[in-house]
Amino acid sequence: MRITIAGTGYVGLVTGVALAEIGHEVICYDIDDEKVNRLKEGISPIYEPGIDQLLVKNQLNNRLSFSSDCSEVYSTPDIIMIAVGTPEKEDGSANLSYVYQVAKDISKYLNTQQAIVVTKSTVPVGTNRKVKQWIEEEIDFHSKIHIVSNPEFLREGSALYDTFHGDRIVIGSEDEEAATKMEELYSPLNIPIIHTDIESAEMIKYASNAFLATKISFINEIANICEKVGANIEDVSKGIGMDQRIGSKFLQAGIGYGGSCFPKDTKALVQLAGDVKHRFHLLEAVINVNNNQPLLLLKKARNYVGSFKDVKVAVLGLAFKPNTDDIRESAALVVLKHLLNEGAQVNVYDPIAIANARKVLGNTVTYYETIEAAIKDTEIVFIVTEWKQVKEFPLRNYLDLMKTPIVIDGRNCYEVKEAAALNMTYSSIGRESVTAAKIEIK
Ligand SMILES: NC(=O)C1=CN([C@@H]2O[C@H](COP(=O)(O)OP(=O)(O)OC[C@H]3O[C@@H](n4cnc5c(N)ncnc54)[C@H](O)[C@@H]3O)[C@@H](O)[C@H]2O)C=CC1
Numbered sequence: 528m529r530i531t532i533a534g535t536g537y538v539g540l541v542t543g544v545a546l547a548e549i550g551h552e553v554i555c556y557d558i559d560d561e562k563v564n565r566l567k568e569g570i571s572p573i574y575e576p577g578i579d580q581l582l583v584k585n586q587l588n589n590r591l592s593f594s595s596d597c598s599e600v601y602s603t604p605d606i607i608m609i610a611v612g613t614p615e616k617e618d619g620s621a622n623l624s625y626v627y628q629v630a631k632d633i634s635k636y637l638n639t640q641q642a643i644v645v646t647k648s649t650v651p652v653g654t655n656r657k658v659k660q661w662i663e664e665e666i667d668f669h670s671k672i673h674i675v676s677n678p679e680f681l682r683e684g685s686a687l688y689d690t691f692h693g694d695r696i697v698i699g700s701e702d703e704e705a706a707t708k709m710e711e712l713y714s715p716l717n718i719p720i721i722h723t724d725i726e727s728a729e730m731i732k733y734a735s736n737a738f739l740a741t742k743i744s745f746i747n748e749i750a751n752i753c754e755k756v757g758a759n760i761e762d763v764s765k766g767i768g769m770d771q772r773i774g775s776k777f778l779q780a781g782i783g784y785g786g787s788c789f790p791k792d793t794k795a796l797v798q799l800a801g802d803v804k805h806r807f808h809l810l811e812a813v814i815n816v817n818n819n820q821p822l823l824l825l826k827k828a829r830n831y832v833g834s835f836k837d838v839k840v841a842v843l844g845l846a847f848k849p850n851t852d853d854i855r856e857s858a859a860l861v862v863l864k865h866l867l868n869e870g871a872q873v874n875v876y877d878p879i880a881i882a883n884a885r886k887v888l889g890n891t892v893t894y895y896e897t898i899e900a901a902i903k904d905t906e907i908v909f910i911v912t913e914w915k916q917v918k919e920f921p922l923r924n925y926l927d928l929m930k931t932p933i934v935i936d937g938r939n940c941y942e943v944k945e946a947a948a949l950n951m952t953y954s955s956i957g958r959e960s961v962t963a964a965k966i967e968i969k
């Protein structure tokens with residue numbers, strides 16, 4: 528099939544590459560000329576395992592191309608997919624202006640009797656119908672628009688894997704022909720498909736993200752209690768996760784969820800509920816717990832140093848999770864904001880997110896590409912992202928390299944026992960803290 532995808536971000540690009548790989552003819556369109564020019568040269572603007580190879584392979588096969596000219600992409604494709612951003616507005620609701628723009632461009636350039644317009648972007652319930660209306664209100668000839676809600680569930684850092692091995696594909700449509708065409712589109716992937724009405728498909732996306740966020744805030748709250756009652760969150764997570772009704776995934780306690788989706792989608796769902804006069808108390812609590820979680824890490828550190836003024840600090844990890852260069856809503860940014868406001872001198876380490884971090888943090892911090900260099904002569908280290916490089920970095924090296932080895936681990940990368948044996952000061956999430964005999968507590 529001939530597919531046009533609007534937006535070449537994480538979702539649009541990965542979807543485009545994957546659909547080309549399974550044999551479709553895909554053209555990806557973006558308003559960002561620079562991004563498109565780099566993509567034309569086979570350079571991915573995002574870090575995502577496996578993307579570079581498949582990008583080049585499918586361009587050479589002539590199954591994948593890129594354009595920044597919307598007059599040529601929307602005229603006659605079999606399917607148009609919308610994968611543009613839906614960032615949060617100040618009130619927490621989703622900003623649909625990019626989706627609106629795509630709809631308007633489609634209405635201007637579409638030149639077929641029938642079109643299937645699929646929304647992959649995460650959009651509030653009711654948006655797909657608006658997309659249809661936005662297209663139809665300006666279209667200047669008779670063309671039948673079939674809308675399909677086809678939300679995306681990929682995770683950054685494993686986006687291609689998730690696309691090829693997803694748990695399900697959701698197709699929300701009220702037109703049988705369009706739904707069948709969508710099934711054909713995805714059939715080579717061999718992933719279970721669930722057909723629903725449009726509103727249910729839209730809700731499945733928000734409910735999935737809200738549920739996963741709830742699991743994380745729940746386990747973080749349990750972790751916070753564990754610390755106070757002398758229980759160990761790692762054992763507790765394992766113990767509850769073995770109950771198949773609960774499941775072991777998304778029970779990793781830490782510094783809270785970040786990224787471009789959970790924070791914005793939970794807020795958007797609270798807002799959506801509010802619009803229909805339903806106060807979503809549970810999700811509000813999930814958000815509050817998450818907002819507080821990075822602050823607890825700072826509180827732990829203050830127990831040892833009092834204030835951060837002129838303290839030499841290293842923050843390990845800037846990305847919101849490992850295997851991505853995405854720093855959007857990363858807990859690292861929250862920690863850094865407080866440290867800098869309070870006058871700390873901050874070194875940061877990240878294996879791949881430094882370029883993106885520089886755009887936001889400028890020269891307020893010092894960037895390092897090795898952990899050794901970042902922690903050298905520092906007084907406190909905060910572990911914020913559980914990069915493999917961090918997990919594999921020997922705990923003993925902190926002792927050797929830091930001025931005062933105080934490690935505040937927001938991702939439970941090390942064993943408490945090991946820190947105790949090394950006589951370090953080590954505090955993590957939901958576990959006992961150990962204090963080195965020599966460290967002076969102010
Ligand atoms: N990032 C993720 O892991 C996931 C994101 N989503 C959802 O998918 C949507 C897209 O997210 P990302 O890919 O992360 O966004 P992104 O911000 O990485 O990419 C969006 C792209 O759309 C382009 N764009 C903006 N206006 C346009 C227009 N009128 N025509 C064509 N392109 C335009 C931008 O230049 C940008 O390259 C959002 O609704 C998000 O919530 C859903 C599942 C996973």
Ligand SMILES: O=C(O)[C@H]1O[C@H](OP(=O)(O)OP(=O)(O)OC[C@H]2O[C@@H](n3ccc(=O)[nH]c3=O)[C@H](O)[C@@H]2O)[C@H](O)[C@@H](O)[C@@H]1O
Nearest residue numbers: 679680681682683777778779781783784785786788847848
């Ligand atoms: O809608 C989206 O954009 C996507 O949001 C998440 O994917 P993503 O944000 O890429 O990453 P996750 O692996 O879900 O992690 C999100 C955050 O939760 C945190 N997390 C995750 C799991 C866990 O057990 N504990 C925990 O703190 C991570 O550190 C990270 O900050 C969902 O997992 C995807 O299914 C969804 O498509």
